[in-house]
Amino acid sequence: GDLLGSPGGGLQGLITTPRTMASFAPSKGLSNEPGQNSCFLNSALQVLWHLDIFRRSFRQLTTHKCMEDSCIFCALKSIFAQFQFSSERVLPSDVLRSALAKTFQDEQRFQLGIMDDAAECFENLLMRIHFHISAETREDICTAKHCIPHQKFAMTLFEQCVCNSCGATSDPLPFIQMVHYISTTSLCNQAVRMLECREKPTPDMFGELLRNASNMGDLRNCPSNCGEVLRIRRVLMNSPEIVSIGLVWDSDHSDLAEDVIHSLGTCLRLGDLFYRVTEERARQAELYLVGMVCYYGKHYSTFFFQTKIRKWMYFDDAHVKEVSYPRFGGYVCYLGSVCVHFHFVG
Numbered sequence: 518g519d520l521l522g523s524p525g526g527g528l529q530g531l532i533t534t535p536r537t538m539a540s541f542a543p544s545k546g547l548s549n550e551p552g553q554n555s556c557f558l559n560s561a562l563q564v565l566w567h568l569d570i571f572r573r574s575f576r577q578l579t580t581h582k583c584m585e586d587s588c589i590f591c592a593l594k595s596i597f598a599q600f601q602f603s604s605e606r607v608l609p610s611d612v613l614r615s616a617l618a619k620t621f622q623d624e625q626r627f628q629l630g631i632m633d634d635a636a637e638c639f640e641n642l643l644m645r646i647h648f649h650i651s652a653e654t655r656e657d658i659c660t661a662k663h664c665i666p667h668q669k670f671a672m673t674l675f676e677q678c679v680c681n682s683c684g685a686t687s688d689p690l691p692f693i694q695m696v697h698y699i700s701t702t703s704l705c706n707q708a709v710r711m712l713e714c715r716e717k718p719t720p721d722m723f724g725e726l727l728r729n730a731s732n733m734g735d736l737r738n739c740p741s742n743c744g745e746v747l748r749i750r751r752v753l754m755n756s757p758e759i760v761s762i763g764l765v766w767d768s769d770h771s772d773l774a775e776d777v778i779h780s781l782g783t784c785l786r787l788g789d790l791f792y793r794v795t796e797e798r799a800r801q802a803e804l805y806l807v808g809m810v811c812y813y814g815k816h817y818s819t820f821f822f823q824t825k826i827r828k829w830m831y832f833d834d835a836h837v838k839e840v841s842y843p844r845f846g847g848y849v850c851y852l853g854s855v856c857v858h859f860h861f862v863g
C-alpha cells in the first residue's frame with residue numbers, strides 16, 4: 518500500500534521546524550513486571566498516545582468529572598505528560614492500571630494481575646473518557662462537540678433487513694460501535710471467494726472484503742415471514758476520523774493466521790465497508806493503516822506508524838524498536854496473531 522511504501526521518503530520528512538523538533542519526543546516503552554499482565558493495557562495506551570488525532574484533542578481537554586484515585590481521565594493525563602516530558606525511556610502504566618481496576622471492580626474486568634483483552638480495554642477507555650467529559654449524556658446519543666470518543670472514533674450505524682421478494686422491511690436498529698469486529702474465518706472464506714472472481718487485488722477490495730466477511734453468516738428471516746432469508750444491511754450515518762477493526766479468531770488454534778495476513782490491506786475506503794454510507798465526507802474517505810495490535814503467545818504487542826518521523830515502530834511493553842518496511846512484513850507473518858486489532862485514520 519501507499520503508506521507502507523512511502524514512510525521516510527519525500528520532502529515532508531526532511532522539513533522540520535524548530536518547534537516540531539522541540540516537541541518531538543522519542544517513543545517510550547511501558548513497563549510490565551512479571552505477574553502484572555499489563556500488556557493489553559500497554560497496547561491500548563500506545564495506540565491512544567500515537568494516534569495524533571486523539572493525542573492532540575485530549576491535550577485540549579481540561580475539565581472533567583473527577584473520580585479521584587479511580588479517575589481514568591487523570592491517569593491518562595499523567596501518563597501522557599510523562600510520554601511527552603519524561604527523560605525516562607520506559608514508563609510505568611501502574612496508575613492507569615489501578616484506576617482501570619477500581620473502575621471495573623464490580624464487573625470484575627481488568628483486575629490487577631489478570632490478563633484481559635486489548636481491544637475491549639481500548640473500547641472501555643474511550644467510553645470512560647466519554648463518561649468523564651460528558652457525564653450527563655447517554656453513550657448512545659452523545660453529540661457533545663468536545664467528546665473525542667464519539668466525535669472521532671464512534672461509528673454510528675443502523676442495521677435493517679429489506680426483503681427483495683415481498684418488500685417487507687424490519688425496523689431499523691440504531692447502534693454505536695467503537696470497534697468493528699469481524700470473524701477471521703469469514704474473512705478468509707470471503708478472500709478466497711473474491712480472488713476467484715478477479716485477476717488481481719484492487720484498492721477497493723479490502724473494504725469490500727471486510728463488508729462481505731461481516732455480512733457472512735448474519736442471515737435473518739424475512740420480517741413478514743415470506744420465506745426469504747435475508748442479509749442484514751448496515752448503514753453508516755457519520756464520518757469517523759479513526760476506524761478500528763477487530764479481527765476475532767474463532768478458535769485458539771487457528772491455522773488461518775497466514776491467510777489472514779495475506780488478505781489485509783493498508784487502505785480502507787469507508788464507502789466500501791458498509792452497505793450504505795450516508796455522509797458524503799465518509800463516502801469519499803480513504804483511511805490508511807496506522808497501527809496494529811497483535812496477540813501472539815498470550816501476549817499483546819503493537820505496531821504503530823509514527824507520523825513525525827514517518828516510520829513504523831514496534832512496541833513490546835518496555836521494548837521499542839523501529840521496523841523498516843521490508844522487515845515489517847516479516848514481523849506480521851512471524852506474529853501469526855490470534856487477535857489483530859487495526860486502526861485506520863484519514
Ligand SMILES: [Zn+2]
Nearest residue numbers: 583584588591
Ligand atoms: Zn480526574
Ligand SMILES: [Zn+2]
Nearest residue numbers: 647659664667
Ligand atoms: Zn460522548
Ligand SMILES: [Zn+2]
Nearest residue numbers: 680683739743
Ligand atoms: Zn419477504
